[in-house]
Amino acid sequence: MAREGWAMINPKAEQITSEILSNKKVGSYNHMVFAVTDLAAHARPGNFVAIAVGGPASSMVLRRAFAIYRSSIRADGQGLLELVVAASGAGSTWLTSQKVGDTVDLIAPLGTSFGIPTEPVRSLLIGGGYGSAPLFALAETLKARGCRVDMVLGASTAAKIYAPLEGKRSVSSLTITTDDGSAGVQGRVSDVIPRIIKDNDVEIIYSCGPMAMLEAITKIADSFDVLHQCSVEESMACGIGVCMTCVLPVLQDDGTIRMTRTCIDGPVMDGSKVTWTTSREIPEGVWGK
Amino acid sequence: MSLDFSTSLAGRRFPNPIFTASGCAGSGKELSQFFDLTDLGAIVTKSIMIKPRSGRATPRMAETPSGMLNSIGLQGPGIDLFLENDIPWLRDQGARIIVSIAGETVEDYAVLARKLRHVSGISALEVNISCPNVENRGQVFACDPATAADAISTVRRNIGGELPIIAKLSPDVTDIVSIATSVVSAGADGLALINTLLGMVIDTSSMRPKLSQKTGGLSGPAIRPVAVRAIYQVHAALPKVPILGMGGVACGRDALELVLAGASAVSVGTATFGDPTASIRVKNELEVLCEQRGFNSFSDLVGYAHRAEDANEHE
Ligand SMILES: Cc1cc2nc3c(=O)[nH]c(=O)nc-3n(C[C@H](O)[C@H](O)[C@H](O)COP(=O)(O)OP(=O)(O)OC[C@H]3O[C@@H](n4cnc5c(N)ncnc54)[C@H](O)[C@@H]3O)c2cc1C
Ligand SMILES: Cc1cc2nc3c(=O)[nH]c(=O)nc-3n(C[C@H](O)[C@H](O)[C@H](O)COP(=O)(O)O)c2cc1C
Ligand code: FES
Numbered sequence: 001m002a003r004e005g006w007a008m009i010n011p012k013a014e015q016i017t018s019e020i021l022s023n024k025k026v027g028s029y030n031h032m033v034f035a036v037t038d039l040a041a042h043a044r045p046g047n048f049v050a051i052a053v054g055g056p057a058s059s060m061v062l063r064r065a066f067a068i069y070r071s072s073i074r075a076d077g078q079g080l081l082e083l084v085v086a087a088s089g090a091g092s093t094w095l096t097s098q099k100v101g102d103t104v105d106l107i108a109p110l111g112t113s114f115g116i117p118t119e120p121v122r123s124l125l126i127g128g129g130y131g132s133a134p135l136f137a138l139a140e141t142l143k144a145r146g147c148r149v150d151m152v153l154g155a156s157t158a159a160k161i162y163a164p165l166e167g168k169r170s171v172s173s174l175t176i177t178t179d180d181g182s183a184g185v186q187g188r189v190s191d192v193i194p195r196i197i198k199d200n201d202v203e204i205i206y207s208c209g210p211m212a213m214l215e216a217i218t219k220i221a222d223s224f225d226v227l228h229q230c231s232v233e234e235s236m237a238c239g240i241g242v243c244m245t246c247v248l249p250v251l252q253d254d255g256t257i258r259m260t261r262t263c264i265d266g267p268v269m270d271g272s273k274v275t276w277t278t279s280r281e282i283p284e285g286v287w288g289k
Numbered sequence: 290m291s292l293d294f295s296t297s298l299a300g301r302r303f304p305n306p307i308f309t310a311s312g313c314a315g316s317g318k319e320l321s322q323f324f325d326l327t328d329l330g331a332i333v334t335k336s337i338m339i340k341p342r343s344g345r346a347t348p349r350m351a352e353t354p355s356g357m358l359n360s361i362g363l364q365g366p367g368i369d370l371f372l373e374n375d376i377p378w379l380r381d382q383g384a385r386i387i388v389s390i391a392g393e394t395v396e397d398y399a400v401l402a403r404k405l406r407h408v409s410g411i412s413a414l415e416v417n418i419s420c421p422n423v424e425n426r427g428q429v430f431a432c433d434p435a436t437a438a439d440a441i442s443t444v445r446r447n448i449g450g451e452l453p454i455i456a457k458l459s460p461d462v463t464d465i466v467s468i469a470t471s472v473v474s475a476g477a478d479g480l481a482l483i484n485t486l487l488g489m490v491i492d493t494s495s496m497r498p499k500l501s502q503k504t505g506g507l508s509g510p511a512i513r514p515v516a517v518r519a520i521y522q523v524h525a526a527l528p529k530v531p532i533l534g535m536g537g538v539a540c541g542r543d544a545l546e547l548v549l550a551g552a553s554a555v556s557v558g559t560a561t562f563g564d565p566t567a568s569i570r571v572k573n574e575l576e577v578l579c580e581q582r583g584f585n586s587f588s589d590l591v592g593y594a595h596r597a598e599d600a601n602e603h604e
Contacts, residue, residue: 008318009318009319009322010319010322011322013322013323015323015564015565015566052563052564059354059355060352061352061355061356061357061509061510061539061559061560061562061563062352062357062562062563063562063563105564107565234347235347235348235349235350237350237352237357237359237562238561238562238563238565240319240320240322240323240565241315241319242313242314242315242319242320242561242562242565243313243350243359243361243562244312244315244344244349244361244364245347245348245349245350245359245361246347247344247347247349247364248347258343259343259344259364264319277346279346280346280347280348280501281346281501282343282344282345282346286343287341287343288340288341288342288343288344288364288365288367289343
């Protein structure tokens with residue numbers, strides 16, 4: 001129900017009951033396909049969905065956020081959204097255990113999307129764990145614009161690298177790192193990206209993954225003076241901007257650093273504008289501290 | 290016979306008794322994508338303080354069985370920007386507005402009341418007194434009858450004659466009736482019951498409190514019986530004082546429970562996080578439940594659970 005006029009927050013978002021069309025285990029993840037309306041046509045790489053979990057009598061009262069892996073309209077007009085879901089706690093485990101034909105309450109598309117350059121540029125896409133999910137659709141979009149796309153995917157172990165075959169076609173190179181060396185280079189993504197940035201003269205980095213990884217990439221991007229758009233992951237309760245739980249300190253256009261909602265002003269943000277912190281305290285200098 | 294679903298609260302009429310809960314509806318804009326704000330009885334805004342507030346560090350949230358803990362810490366732009374941006378926008382939508390204010394000192398409440406007294410388009414003030422009083426060792430205003438009354442009488446003196454004030458109370462007290470009685474004598478026209486209960490979650494992996502602030506406010510269906518009890522006790526003691534009820538309402542049946550206990554209107558908070566249209570659903574379901582019970586007027590249901598055991602059943 002896109003309401004007209006002034007509505008500026010998530011103007012394309014719809015809340016729908018969505019049927020699960022497919023649910024397949026891929027390594028440590030579940031690749032899931034959902035039947036949706038033509039909202040699928042409005043989803044951009046970086047947007048996410050918020051799903052209610054546990055069924056009508058659930059004791060889990062909050063929504064779960066998942067990046068959109070792929071969105072499309074099938075030949076018969078059926079809108080499709082695909083997600084890559086890791087079963088971590090009770091809610092995501094419930095979701096991955098749903099059967100084909102079951103329905104869930106889903107809101108999409110939500111949040112900001114990756115900015116697409118108007119000119120062809122040399123890009124580097126970096127994903128950690130299921131953070132690779134939104135990067136394949138992004139790679140296709142960039143490729144279609146004539147961009148060079150290199151990709152680095154990292155995880156603790158091989159089973160946590162999500163890199164489907166068809167995804168690899170749109171990238172010029174794919175480097176994999178694992179902490180345990182079970183696939184690709186042993187180590188972290190931050191060990192390999194300085195060389196890739198230099199070798200390919202990278203102009204923009206897109207990243208998605210754990211916050212510590214995004215912080216490390218921000219440092220590298222800043223040192224090479226390369227643009228860095230990252231999709232952040234803060235704990236979310238609503239996904240639509242009403243609860244204020246998902247905030248990060250982010251530099252604003254007016255020069256102030258404000259606690260900013262990552263669900264509506266993110267998840268995609270300019271890495272160099274985020275004050276990365278793990279201190280569990282509001283950093284000095286934040287507006288209203 | 291069609292149902293009169295309107296309600297009166299602190300001398301103001303509202304077309305229906307379902308409101309948003311303070312701090313659970315953003316600025317209104319976020320929800321307007323999902324429904325028309327004028328379909329609700331009123332929008333209760335997030336508690337606003339004098340100055341901009343960053344709120345607390347994250348993690349600010351933990352899901353709990355049928356509920357959640359939050360320690361947002363009243364993040365907000367401060368009263369001046371709020372009056373410049375949020376209020377005009379809500380007014381333009383035609384929404385009925387209840388402004389929630391919060392202070393750290395008694396003087397803060399005075400300043401906020403003076404800033405609001407000439408603002409047009411506001412239906413009522415909700416005074417959140419579940420805040421630490423920095424002049425009294427951080428003791429929460431709402432936890433002591435005298436300081437609670439201080440805050441409310443200060444608002445009363447500074448707001449002028451017109452605007453009704455609703456005092457929002459904390460359930461974390463030994464005797465909520467004594468606090469309620471005290472703020473009503475201090476000039477409150479109505480009461481909002483209940484704010485969150487203080488709780489804590491410890492992460493058993495990191496083996497330390499999950500929230501950066503250690504404690505947080507518990508909300509959601511888990512606290513509904515506490516809300517029902519508090520509303521019932523206060524309505525029994527002060528039957529003429531209107532109550533805006535809240536606490537764990539997720540469907541029409543839940544709202545009806547608070548109404549039967551004595552609430553003249555009901556705010557929907559945490560349920561909105563799980564379902565953006567929860568408040569509209571609650572409203573529609575409540576309307577049907579009132580009709581099914583054969584009532585012609587919503588107001589006849591308010592406090593209906595208090596009738597004597599041998600009273601005639603409603604026909
Ligand atoms: C923008 C965004 C995109 C995401 N994309 C994916 C994805 O593509 N695939 C995937 O598997 N996971 C993704 N996540 C993480 C996913 O949301 C969490 O794994 C999930 O919410 C955990 O829910 P749970 O019930 O299993 O865990 P619980 O710990 O029981 O969840 C309790 C509450 O905390 C919140 N929460 C817990 N962990 C996270 C987290 N890491 N991020 C945000 N909220 C959290 C939940 O939403 C819920 O409200 C994404 C998160 C965000 C913010
Ligand atoms: C995230 C969050 C923020 C809140 N912020 C405020 C606030 O600013 N002022 C206030 O008076 N109450 C606030 N509350 C309390 C609610 O208004 C309400 O009293 C309480 O959550 C119980 O209702 P519920 O169970 O329907 O959420 C907040 C609650 C939550 C969950
Ligand atoms: S998740 Fe609720 S405001 Fe962002």
